[in-house]
Amino acid sequence: MNLLTKLKYSGWVYPTAILSLYGFFANCRPAEPFLTPYLIGPYKNISEDALTNYLFPIWTYSYLAVLFPVFLLTDFLRYKPLIVLQGLFLVTNYILLCFAPGLLAMTVLQFNYAVVTSTDVAYFSYIYSVIPEARYQRATGYIRSAMLAGSTVGATLAQLLVSLAGVEYFYINTITLGIQSMSFFLSFWLPMPKQGMFFRGRTPDMGSKDQQGWAVEEASGAVSGAGPENTPEEGGCCSWYDMAYAGRMLWRSFRESYSSKRLVYWSLWWALATAGYGQVFNYIQLMWDHIEPSSTSSIYNGGVEAICTLVGSAAAFSVGYIKVPWDVWGELALGMFSAVGAGAVFLMAFTSSIWACYAGYVIFKASYMLLITITTFQIASNLSMECYALTFGINTFAALTLQTIMTAIVIDKTALGLDIVTQFxxxxxxxxxxxxxxxxxxxxxxxxxxxxxxxxxxxQESKQDTELQDISEHQL
Structure with a gap:
């Protein structure tokens, strides 16, 4: 038991292994590629219009509402409670999908899923709070690989069950419920970080991390009101001192993150492209069902998602081996591959062939995964981890704000309420x-x-000035 405790709190292998296992099971959702056919089928019997113009927009609005509070709570509560919460809500999601009838239950489901997606920031940031900086790259690689493996296995399993075994969508959802229960169980085994990135409490190295003079103030007792009755305890996270420190760290991180014009442009692409990707990803199953109705045809949503994950991960993996001066050609690459993505979306909108639509989606998703990997690397390689976490949160919030605006104007039935083809x-x-x-x-x-x-x-101007000076000296 002592060895297990030592591994939990001093090693990097244990938390990386548990978080990788959690990421595998949390992303292994066989029911996800067939969500739309399940909802509009006999089990839920929700109309396509209600799904498009009412139900799916609720997730976008809810996600925007909870993202920023969850981002602050993630650091304040030190990550693990939010990961446990994500696991719980994933289980609740599939309980609702399996056993709760009616549109109201599916409305609650959309809010529930918004909490799940908003807590991703806790999952992505947790590992950096419990392992040494020297292990960041390797741990990140393991975790990303586990997530992609989970998505691929889930989508492939679903397609095999539907195509070869003829399993009904309801039972695929119950299988997914069992898998998500495993991820919820694993979340409890994660070690609790001793402090967050911003809400650190009073720790021995706190002064060295803040270069604005807090350590001097603390040592000299110059902090106003620093008496015995309000001195923060070791590791505390609720004092005014800690809140002020967190505020200063957030502001410094924000200034560092967006002080470079080049990083601003990378972040701008992140926000703009992610908003568009989110809309395509959320409504692609409705497009597939429009072209080839699931009630009358064999569908291959799971196989397509598995191929997308494999192609996208291969594209993302190749970034590490492409020797390109991204500071020179990066923005041009963003423009070129965004053009490829635009062409793929237009293909999905204009084609009447389900296979062409599938191909367009694979191209679109692969190009996005390639570019978001390059963007993430470019931002992270120029920032400290605290700044990267904050930048990730701000960029995601900006993307979600844009996505919400698009949803409210283009999709919501109280506004334009466009059909699926016009949306694309x-x-x-x-x-x-x-x-x-x-x-x-x-x-x-x-x-x-x-x-x-x-x-x-x-x-050239300096050359001309030099030549004129030489001529003048020669004449003199």
Whole structure:
């Protein structure tokens, strides 16, 4: 038992292994690729219009409402409670899907799932609070691989059960419920971090991490009101001192994150593209059902999602082996691959072939996963971990705000309430605008780089000034 405790609190292998297992089971959801056919089928009997224009938008609005509070609570509660909460809500999700009838229950389900997605920030940030910095890259690789493996296994299992065994969607949901129960159980085995990134309490190394003079104030007793009755306890997280420290750290991290113009452009693409990706991802099953109704045809949603995950992960993995000066060509790459994504969305909108639509979705998702990997790497490699966590949260919040605006205007039945084909035409146009923006910006960045003189080499104006000076001296 002592060895287990030692592994929990001093090693990096144990938390990485448990978090990887959790990520595998939490993302192994065989029912997810067949959610739309299940909801509009005989088990739930929800109309396609209600699903498109009423039910799915609730998730977007709820996600926006809970994301920022959850982001702050994640650090305040030190990650693990939010991961446990995510596991609990995943279980609740599939209990509702399996056993709760009616539109009201599915409305609650959408809010429930918004809590699940908003707590992703706890999952992605947890590992950096319990392992040494030297192990970040390896641990991140293991966790990402486990998540992708879980998604692939879940989608493949679902397709095999539907196509080969003829298993009904209800039983696929019950299988998913069992898998999610395993992820919930695993969440309790995660070690509790001793402190958060921002809400640190009074720790011995706190002064060294804050370069604004807090350590000096603390040592000299110059902090106003620092008496015995309100001195924070070791590891405490509720004192005014800790709240002020967290506020200062958040503000410093924000300034560091967005002080570079290049990082601002990468973050801008992240927010814009993720908003469009979220809309396509959320409504693609409705497009598939529009082209090839699940009630009358064999569908291959699970197989397509498995292929998307494999192709996307391969594209993301290849980023580490592509030797490109991203600071020069990165923005141009964002524009070019965004154009590929726009073409794929237009293909999905105009085609009447389900296979062409499947192919368009694979291309779209793979291009997005490639670019978001490059973007994440570029942002993370130039920031401290505290800044990366904050930047991730802000960029996600900005993306979700844009996605909410699109949902409210394009999809919500109280506004335009467009049909699914017209929606995808809007998303294709949206991605076209992103592509044009970054192609122009990328061309400018690349041109500026190659027109800039090499270090030590005078520019053209300097050369002319030197020549004029030499002529003048010669004449004198």
């Amino acid at each position: 035409l809007v998303y294709g146009s949206y991605y076209t605008a992103i592509s044009v923006l970054f192609l122009v910006r990328g061309a400018y960045t690349a041109g500026e780089h190659y027109c800039r003189p090499e270090p030590g080499e005078p520019n």
